[in-house]
Amino acid sequence: MPRRILESFEVSNLSILDPEGRADPQLEPSLPTAKLKQIFEDMLLLREFDVRAIAMQRQGRMGTYAPSTGQEAVQIAAGAALNPTDWVVPSFREQGLLLSRGVKASTMFLFFMGSEEGNRLPRKLRSLPYCVPCATQVLHAVGIGMAAKLKKDPVAVATFFGDGATSEGDFHEALNFAAVYQSPNVFLCQNNQWAISTPRSAQTRSATLAQKAIAYGFSGLQVDGNDVLAVYSAVDAAAKRAREGGGPSLLECMTYRLGVHTTSDDPGRYRPATELEAWIPKDPIDRFEKYLLAKGLLQSDDRARLTAEIGDRLKAAATEAEEICRNLTPDEMFTYMYADIPDFLRPQREEVLAQSIAIDGDGRAHG
Ligand SMILES: Cc1ncc(C[n+]2csc(CCOP(=O)(O)OP(=O)(O)O)c2C)c(N)n1
Ligand SMILES: [Mg+2]
Secondary structure, eight states: OOOOOOOOOOOOEEOOBOTTSOBOTTTOOOOOHHHHHHHHHHHHHHHHHHHHHHHHHHTTSSOOOOOOTTOHHHHHHHHHHSOTTSEEEOOSOOHHHHHHHTOOHHHHHHHHTTOGGGGOOOGGGOBOOOOOSTTHHHHHHHHHHHHHHHTTOOOOEEEEEETGGGGSHHHHHHHHHHHHHTOOEEEEEEEOSEETTEEGGGTOSSSOSTTHHHHHTSEEEEEETTOHHHHHHHHHHHHHHHHTTOOOEEEEEEOOOOSOSSTTOOGGGTSOHHHHHHHGGGOHHHHHHHHHHHTTSSOTTHHHHHHHHHHHHHHHHHHHHHHHHHTOOGGGGGTSSOSSOOGGGHHHHHHHHHTTOEEOTTSOEEO
């Protein structure tokens, strides 16, 4: 018997805006003006959030922070394409997604200040809190998807993770289960080309991450992740399919982390400067701004004005978060991990309490 080809497959890449912000008329989504403007404002909000958070971390007013500069299009377009009734399951880099869903900026600041208040998201927002272990959230999202299917709740469940997370076993188990159970999941990979200092080329020999879905029996699409309209269209289609019982999808959004992995990282030690220089002209905000300017939906001085307004709002949100932090006591670190504090932690907690540590007005601990 000769060998026969049983399967062959193709992987596509979707892009709608060209580098100058001109849209492909065949693919351009028709979005109301107010929505386009909101998307632009939310992208600026995420960029300014990074600016303020990094400054606060450098001043000792915030813990380790993971910025999203350069990745605004993926997060904001995804947030805009999902319905408020859909679920979102983030990793640790989705400030933009959560802000665009209505999480308060002060709550996001509180997370990075180490306060448990930063994990308390209003239930109606259908957003899970941040997940720092790489890829464990992808399984949680499939669980939510399977539950929604059992309850006949017509929602999509979108989960976010990085290129590095696709090397984790949890990612593969999650995709397999989602396919087998046809759960309403949208797997959204922010491929920012790096997992701390590990480049995308060292994660996998696959030509794309999108094609991983095909092995599990569903479709994967690579999307220009710096093209806000392409991400919007791809997430919109995948979420509709999920809500209508069409099963899961994987979207690999090609983007780039223009800054540090976190404020504890120095990419200058491992990343070629030429690579960064090549991505700077692909800035997703600049590209979308050109599109809106050409359409007459934005004036040339709008960006500076909006940025200043957002900066003022974020300053007030940061002050609000710092006020809340002033009332925290160090023994809170023992409060939330376990329902019943285990024996080995009891003496440590007692020691902290015995030292009567108080937090003063500057947020510094005193014995
Ligand atoms: C299970 C697990 N292993 C290791 C780490 C340490 N770690 C934190 S972020 C990170 C890289 C993640 O890269 P990627 O998935 O590409 O996401 P990105 O940070 O680029 O958004 C690693 C290895 C972790 N958080 N969880
Ligand atoms: Mg990455």
